[in-house]
Amino acid sequence: MSLPSWEAWTCVWGSRIGDTLNYLYSIPHSIATAILSFLHINLPQLNYLLTWVIASIILLVVVMVNVIILIYVERKELGRFMDRRGPFVVGPAGFFQNFADAFKFLIKEMILPENADGLGFNSTLVIVVASSMLIMAVVPQAPDFYYTNTDLGLLLAFAIFAIEPFAVVIAGWASNNKYSLLGGFRSTAQMMSYEVPMLITVLSVVVLAGTFNFTQIVNYQASHVWFVVPLIIGFIVFLISIVAEIERIPFDTPDAEAELVHGWMTEYAGIKFALFQLTSYVRSFAGAAIMVLIFLGGWTGPILPPILWFYIKVYAVFTLFVWMRASLPRVRIDQVLNLGWRSLLPLSLVNMLIAAFLKIYGGVFHL
Amino acid sequence: MADPTPTIVAPKGDKDYSYLVSPSTVQEQEIIASLKSKFPEVEVKLKQKGRLECVKFPREKLVEFCTYLRDSLDFEHVTCVAGNDLKRAWEVIYHISSYKHRCMIQIRTELPREDPSVDTISQLWGGADWHERETYDMYGITFNNHPKLERVLTPEGTDFFPFRKDFKLLDHWKIDWENKGKRPKPEPMVSTDTRFGDGNG
Amino acid sequence: MSIELIGFIIVAAAALVLALMMVLSPEIVHSALYFAGVLIAIAVLFFLMNAVYVGIIQILIYVGAVVVLILFGIMLTRRNILLG
């Protein structure tokens, strides 16, 4: 068996690593070069690895800062929706409330429940957190600001989305708590059933754009039309599916606090719980970003730089999520599943048909 | 035990109760006359409008009397079942009301001191179930044929009946209102004997 | 020794160890956990072999669906699910 050469492996991810985070042009690369030259090491492969690590750290920081802002934005917006002020004590306009909360979570005791399964309890935390962070690695944020730009980026993003369910059901089981168990089952059932319409909707986008690559999908939309216009049905299906996938109200049945205290997260305490909460926002961010990329024209927009357009759109979509949370009650689990299988699946197929029709006769619509 | 195959029954075809909006034309005197003719040994009085009263009710007749009330006189609702400790005897007080005739009957049954038991009416009205349980809980009055005569408000395994008159409150909890609300000199809590009183519960 | 070979050895060894642990684990849910690990390791091997599509589908189908199915199977057929 012959392994691919070094260059071939970098091509697997669709781009040279030098392109990574191109917006901050070659910052990771130059940092790595500087460190290695300071140490008098001339090893291109080590340089490559170091660049990779630094790029990962930059990505992590970017995502984390965004998540912190998302949580703040959600609190403030929710406050406005609910006719109250939201956080306003810690820091300017309450911005550092999140940090205060994180600190509080840090000083809490991490409890392993009696008779809980340590391996399942802790390893699933790692899987859930890591897989959620990984999604952002394949999601570009601007034409020259991305971690990787692989050709199968869209598919890869959803493959990584799909890792979480099994970890959740194990987490629910390992907590040795009936609420957790039921929450884990619900979460998994919900995620599995919403992945089907979601992927079919994504497929209709792929049919129109002819590629799995995020950048090319955005470029296609820039040169033709945002996919939200021809695929409005698909947009709605995708919106509902992604809200179900990231488990926000009205689809937060897995951690419905009224009946299953906090679902599969019930037994997690302290920083573990904080990490799960953070993860859910990372997933919200990723979901909103993917939605912007495949339906709302990504980073395209007049005057402002692309990266700004991207964030404006992502935060607008997130505001939509918050609006739904503020105005809708929770849907029951069997109704969630019914909606998924009986309404969204046929709708996504209809959407697929529309996409195929437009692909064949699209010349009329400049598609 | 529960029905193993639960079914959700929609209320279609259930009895229509909209006639309850207007009161029936039956007067309290007619109800009393009907009860008198059926149960001549029972003494029913009209206390005030809509308030019937029935004292010293023989406890053997209770279920028969209540069945008649429910089935023939449209007394649909048990407002309350209360126990009482008359010291010379036990007493169970039933308040059964009729939505249709807009009146309430109060039945006071005395039970002998040595045998505090009476037949249950929870088979007739489900609403009496927990009231009877509570009466058992607080007074130790047993209700024959009750489906689940267990403690309801006090914890399981409580071995006393707190509302009996011979159940002494702890002395230093008891406030002496005659002496201007001053608490008597607190005595040390020594044994459980003071708490349980001399009751045989 | 090239860095790809080192990567391959690490991932392959992980897959083998996880597979062994899957078989030897006394707790069946742990086996499912290790099984998911094996499948992810195999997906990484596919990536290493430049078969990106197969790797992605491996994750999407096997980790996302088959493992969950197995877990549901385990939990719905056991008498006592909870540990305590």
Add this chain to the structure above:
Amino acid sequence: MAMAEMWINMGPQHPFTHGLWTLKVKVDGETIVDAEPIIGYLHRGFEKLCENRNYPQIIPICDRLCYVASMSWDHVYVSAVENTFDIKVPPRGEYIRVIALEIQRIASHLIWLASFMTDIGNLTAFLYAMREREMFIDLLQALCGARMTYNYPRIGGVSQDMPKSFPQQCLKTVDFFEKRLKEYDYLIEESEVFRIRSQGVGYLRPSDAINLGITGPALRGSGVPVDLRKTDPYSAYPDFDFEMAVEKDCDVYARYRVRMNEMHESCNIIRQALKKIPPGPVLGKAPRHFPRGEGYARTEDPRGEAFFYIQADGTDRPYRVKIRSPIFVTVSAAPAILRGYKVADVPSIMGSLDMCLGESDR
């Protein structure tokens, strides 16, 4: 199936139990096959407590029966005493009582709305309801100076006349609140999600409801037109013209509608009472020595039929006091309502019954 038949303890520390109680639910998968409510965590021996206090001293502890509807429990106690000893209340006293009771009813229903909406996951409505409740609590504060434990009714009337600015403030609040009630319809009732959560859930057949002794909005939600303010009028209620809120759907949605309509009707009653209120004293003469006797009073509490039975033995303390709490009976009927529904329906069904543990445990 191995998932079959496991008992889930919902409570005593569970987000859906508004108060301290346990609902043991036996589930098959997610379907409820049996349920068993366990109460008594708040049991204070209330009736025994009453036997050791004289008659006026019982009023403040009646405040503690239900912590969201203290006024109506004060009122049912004082009317039981008045019935027992034939004490007359001056008409102005009765009218002020009615106003206070209806304000209390709205405040209590708003608390119910808040907790019910939390149960089914709409926190916005929770905060809106609490916001509106504040206005009514302010009104009660203007009447009696307290926000939670009012201690306002007295044997023979109420403790003090209402302040001069009260009628105007009250009318303003009521008008404003009716506008807000329309806002709720936009937020809650027109939401499809709310409808699928509440319609067709928690069927309670009228005959079952009557037999199980369920009273109040839950009974009227099952289409049984029984409202003690109409069917067994007390206090000054015969003077007012108001509709009885009845819905025929028998489900959670019907109970929701009944309570929302009752809030409208309460506003209506408050307006009429403020218009018709006669001048005069507010507190009648209460006897110094209480004779032997027995008596009872039943009123329409925000949660159902409240009932107070008093036996007097000629001393200054009651010999026996019995309280019938509507929720005590309603919670005993919980298994009958819950059976056959999903675990996720438990909060919405039990929320629609409006639990209050202070009065059911006593």
